[in-house]
Amino acid sequence: MLRPRRLSLPASIAHPVRLLPLTFLTLIFFGTLLLLLPFARSGQHSPEFLPAFFTSTSAVTVTGLATVDTASYWSPAGQAIILALVEIGGLGIIALATVLGLFIGGRLGLRTRLVAQADMHVVNIGEVRPLFRRVAMTMVFFQAVTAVVLTLRYRSAYFGDWPTAVWHGVFDAVMAFNNAGFSLNNDSIVRYAGDGLIIIPIAVAVFFGAVGFPVLAELFSGWRTPARWTIHTRLTVWGSIGLLIFGAVAFMLLEWNNPATLGGEGLWHKIVTGIEGGIMPRSGGLNSFDWDMVRPETLNMGIILMFIGGGSASTAGGIKITTFLLLAYVIWAELRGDPEITIGARSVAPRVARTAITIALLAVMLVTSTTFLLMLMTDYGFDVALFECTSAFATVGLSTGITPDLPPDAQCVIIVLMFLGRVGTIAAAGALVLRRRMPRYHLPEEQPIIG
Amino acid sequence: MLRPRRLSLPASIAHPVRLLPLTFLTLIFFGTLLLLLPFARSGQHSPEFLPAFFTSTSAVTVTGLATVDTASYWSPAGQAIILALVEIGGLGIIALATVLGLFIGGRLGLRTRLVAQADMHVVNIGEVRPLFRRVAMTMVFFQAVTAVVLTLRYRSAYFGDWPTAVWHGVFDAVMAFNNAGFSLNNDSIVRYAGDGLIIIPIAVAVFFGAVGFPVLAELFSGWRTPARWTIHTRLTVWGSIGLLIFGAVAFMLLEWNNPATLGGEGLWHKIVTGIEGGIMPRSGGLNSFDWDMVRPETLNMGIILMFIGGGSASTAGGIKITTFLLLAYVIWAELRGDPEITIGARSVAPRVARTAITIALLAVMLVTSTTFLLMLMTDYGFDVALFECTSAFATVGLSTGITPDLPPDAQCVIIVLMFLGRVGTIAAAGALVLRRRMPRYHLPEEQPIIG
Ligand SMILES: [K+]
Ligand SMILES: [K+]
Numbered sequence: 001m002l003r004p005r006r007l008s009l010p011a012s013i014a015h016p017v018r019l020l021p022l023t024f025l026t027l028i029f030f031g032t033l034l035l036l037l038p039f040a041r042s043g044q045h046s047p048e049f050l051p052a053f054f055t056s057t058s059a060v061t062v063t064g065l066a067t068v069d070t071a072s073y074w075s076p077a078g079q080a081i082i083l084a085l086v087e088i089g090g091l092g093i094i095a096l097a098t099v100l101g102l103f104i105g106g107r108l109g110l111r112t113r114l115v116a117q118a119d120m121h122v123v124n125i126g127e128v129r130p131l132f133r134r135v136a137m138t139m140v141f142f143q144a145v146t147a148v149v150l151t152l153r154y155r156s157a158y159f160g161d162w163p164t165a166v167w168h169g170v171f172d173a174v175m176a177f178n179n180a181g182f183s184l185n186n187d188s189i190v191r192y193a194g195d196g197l198i199i200i201p202i203a204v205a206v207f208f209g210a211v212g213f214p215v216l217a218e219l220f221s222g223w224r225t226p227a228r229w230t231i232h233t234r235l236t237v238w239g240s241i242g243l244l245i246f247g248a249v250a251f252m253l254l255e256w257n258n259p260a261t262l263g264g265e266g267l268w269h270k271i272v273t274g275i276e277g278g279i280m281p282r283s284g285g286l287n288s289f290d291w292d293m294v295r296p297e298t299l300n301m302g303i304i305l306m307f308i309g310g311g312s313a314s315t316a317g318g319i320k321i322t323t324f325l326l327l328a329y330v331i332w333a334e335l336r337g338d339p340e341i342t343i344g345a346r347s348v349a350p351r352v353a354r355t356a357i358t359i360a361l362l363a364v365m366l367v368t369s370t371t372f373l374l375m376l377m378t379d380y381g382f383d384v385a386l387f388e389c390t391s392a393f394a395t396v397g398l399s400t401g402i403t404p405d406l407p408p409d410a411q412c413v414i415i416v417l418m419f420l421g422r423v424g425t426i427a428a429a430g431a432l433v434l435r436r437r438m439p440r441y442h443l444p445e446e447q448p449i450i451g
Numbered sequence: 452m453l454r455p456r457r458l459s460l461p462a463s464i465a466h467p468v469r470l471l472p473l474t475f476l477t478l479i480f481f482g483t484l485l486l487l488l489p490f491a492r493s494g495q496h497s498p499e500f501l502p503a504f505f506t507s508t509s510a511v512t513v514t515g516l517a518t519v520d521t522a523s524y525w526s527p528a529g530q531a532i533i534l535a536l537v538e539i540g541g542l543g544i545i546a547l548a549t550v551l552g553l554f555i556g557g558r559l560g561l562r563t564r565l566v567a568q569a570d571m572h573v574v575n576i577g578e579v580r581p582l583f584r585r586v587a588m589t590m591v592f593f594q595a596v597t598a599v600v601l602t603l604r605y606r607s608a609y610f611g612d613w614p615t616a617v618w619h620g621v622f623d624a625v626m627a628f629n630n631a632g633f634s635l636n637n638d639s640i641v642r643y644a645g646d647g648l649i650i651i652p653i654a655v656a657v658f659f660g661a662v663g664f665p666v667l668a669e670l671f672s673g674w675r676t677p678a679r680w681t682i683h684t685r686l687t688v689w690g691s692i693g694l695l696i697f698g699a700v701a702f703m704l705l706e707w708n709n710p711a712t713l714g715g716e717g718l719w720h721k722i723v724t725g726i727e728g729g730i731m732p733r734s735g736g737l738n739s740f741d742w743d744m745v746r747p748e749t750l751n752m753g754i755i756l757m758f759i760g761g762g763s764a765s766t767a768g769g770i771k772i773t774t775f776l777l778l779a780y781v782i783w784a785e786l787r788g789d790p791e792i793t794i795g796a797r798s799v800a801p802r803v804a805r806t807a808i809t810i811a812l813l814a815v816m817l818v819t820s821t822t823f824l825l826m827l828m829t830d831y832g833f834d835v836a837l838f839e840c841t842s843a844f845a846t847v848g849l850s851t852g853i854t855p856d857l858p859p860d861a862q863c864v865i866i867v868l869m870f871l872g873r874v875g876t877i878a879a880a881g882a883l884v885l886r887r888r889m890p891r892y893h894l895p896e897e898q899p900i901i902g
Pocket of ligand 2: 514515631734736846847848
């Protein structure tokens with residue numbers, strides 16, 4: 001038996017809770033440097049720090065918000081750098097979040113000795129490597145299929161030559177599965193609006209990217225036996241499908257007669273765009289219609305969907321489906337008067353519910369206070385500012401179009417939000433679970449009046 | 452020893468959890484009938500059901516939202532009916548919520564045998580009567596002092612004759628302590644803007660009305676020994692003072708240069724209006740400035756303050772200060788990794804925290820969904836609709852001025868919100884605590900990934 005190699009880092013850094021933010025900070029730093037190189041820009045732009053920093057953060061956190069037009073500001077080389085940053089960022093978040101999940105819970109249906117390392121609080125690179133390989137293979141599989149489908153359609157209907165069609169197909173497939181919202185077009189995917197052969201493959205890739213690796217891994221081997229799925233997989237699968245149907249139906253109903261979106265379109269166009277409207281806020285970021293033109297009710301629904309986000313250890317952001325559904329189960333248990341929080345034939349420890357509530361409330365505080373900041377820094381209304389901040393926090397990448405017009409200080413707020421949204425929820429959840437202390441003594445209880 | 456008389460109601464109705472909504476429904480019904488009588492209206496109005504129903508609900512729930520102008524639509528007799536409904540509604544909510552609190556917790560610092568009845572789930576009128584008397588005396592004391600102060604100022608500075616000054620002084624004092632927002636003027640208290648001798652007494656009465664009877668009762672006997680206060684009193688007192696200072700300072704800073712509110716005014720005017728701006732959203736409802744003209748940031752701060760509301764068993768609404776602060780303590784315990792939620796040298800049972808979280812989340816869902824409904828029914832934007840719905844749910848009575856223009860279906864939404872906000876949180880909290888079941892068996896635990 002080979003002695004596994006260790007990460008050549010001090011143990012305090014190799015701790016997965018710290019590894020996550022440090023990895024992403026490093027990636028953002030090098031991404032910014034690369035994007036500042038002359039060949040990354042097109043035209044006669046002089047190097048500007050803030051656009052490079054913003055774009056690097058947006059790419060590494062797989063968000064997709066952009067203060068400059070990806071199609072015209074960056075050269076093809078710059079676009080390739082963005083593509084690489086998104087791919088590394090997506091791979092990184094899936095792998096590190098999965099490692100952290102194993103490190104903490106150890107019950108994701110994967111056979112690995114990693115759990116035994118939990119007491120040592122050090123990640124063993126020899127044991128993590130097979131996991132990274134599986135994650136990478138899963139990503140390559142989904143992205144390759146999507147790229148082929150998109151390329152064929154691009155070649156037959158939009159681009160006259162194969163190289164352009166392949167470049168667009170690969171770029172959009174990588175963006176879709178990584179839930180990143182960058183586009184080679186200056187209008188995102190508006191020019192493909194209603195084209196089901198483009199929108200549906202992109203939406204499917206976004207959907208699977210947002211499910212998360214632990215669930216995909218469990219489904220891969222056990223999709224025929226739903227009764228034996230873990231609670232985590234069950235919550236994620238049914239939650240994702242439920243939110244997809246809810247989002248798509250609500251979007252279609254609300255926008256059915258809006259002349260700026262679905263009003264003048266045929267039934268097929270409405271269905272395709274409805275599916276997109278239900279999937280993209282969690283947390284794609286490509287749009288074939290203008291989010292500035294939807295009804296205010298639709299904008300609010302989008303904010304709620306973005307805030308909930310996707311599955312754990314996925315490329316999606318938000319507070320995550322499991323966190324959201326746990327809150328619902330807490331309410332349900334309380335309404336029924338049940339002493340335990342039960343899901344199926346399993347109970348959830350009160351401490352787990354408390355962590356979920358803390359994550360959700362801290363997220364609400366973060367989004368609310370930064371929305372407040374954005375309103376102080378600009379003249380935008382509450383709904384537009386809230387949409388932008390939620391999109392950044394949940395690393396969605398949708399916008400009502402205000403991102404390029406934000407002043408530098410507001411851009412920095414969005415940068416911080418994207419970073420905290422990407423690594424903050426995961427690192428916080430990990431840190432909270434790992435630092436739980438056992439009670440040493442009990443204080444006398446007292447009951448304040450509630451309500 | 453005398454055998455106490457029982458309420459001559461079936462036990463199922465006498466249960467305090469059911470007593471609360473039934474009492475308020477009955478009051479609203481008779482209030483509507485009274486307001487439909489010809490002498491209640493001024494001028495040649497024919498009887499209209501909706502204005503009477505809306506006004507009765509708004510008065511009994513001590514809100515103060517109005518679809519018709521209180522000063523011109525109602526005759527002095529009608530205004531006297533509104534005054535009576537507010538007084539009965541305020542007395543009713545304080546007394547019944549206190550009964551319910553004693554019924555559940557039994558540790559409010561009041562000496563009563565009521566707790567012993569908890570197993571029988573029946574309220575004994577012979578034992579509740581002294582409590583009602585104390586509540587009524589407390590209310591009369593605060594309102595009388597306020598009425599005298601206001602009457603003297605009104606006579607010396609605004610009205611030429613004593614009867615008018617007394618009528619306005621008594622009406623405004625009753626409204627202030629009951630946290631109701633009706634006014635005999637068509638401009639609320641805008642004409643007194645900056646007059647500290649009017650605004651400050653009103654704000655003080657609103658503040659004490661929003662503290663709640665159990666706390667006032669404990670402070671009455673034990674204000675010199677804060678170290679021995681119950682957790683409930685401590686949370687309410689420091690929470691009320693903290694929110695007052697936060698609200699007033701934030702209001703002044705945000706509105707300092709707004710020409711539509713404080714911009715052109717002197718320092719004294721700014722301080723007086725700042726105190727009002729900090730106190731009124733929790734949950735007075737009188738306004739000496741136009742909430743339609745404040746900055747969007749101020750509007751949002753007002754929404755947050757309204758949602759939090761005042762103390763338990765008070766005339767204020769909202770999710771209540773204790774509920775809000777318990778959430779903060781849950782987060783704090785989780786961040787510190789503490790197994791128990793501790794406040795001072797006392798611990799709070801996880802079940803109590805779970806009830807607080809349920810109340811808060813249900814309130815968020817109710818306000819969000821009704822805001823959504825209001826947006827579908829009207830053309831108002833998100834912030835204005837959210838402000839109106841939060842004001843109704845938290846029985847505040849502030850408005851950006853849209854209430855009279857709401858279509859009938861939207862008015863019904865507001866009516867339902869005022870009712871649910873007034874009795875819903877209290878009845879829900881009581882019902883949740885009382886129907887807690889003991890565990891019969893334990894299910895195996897499983898831990899979903901969070902964040
Ligand atoms: K994204
Ligand atoms: K009120």
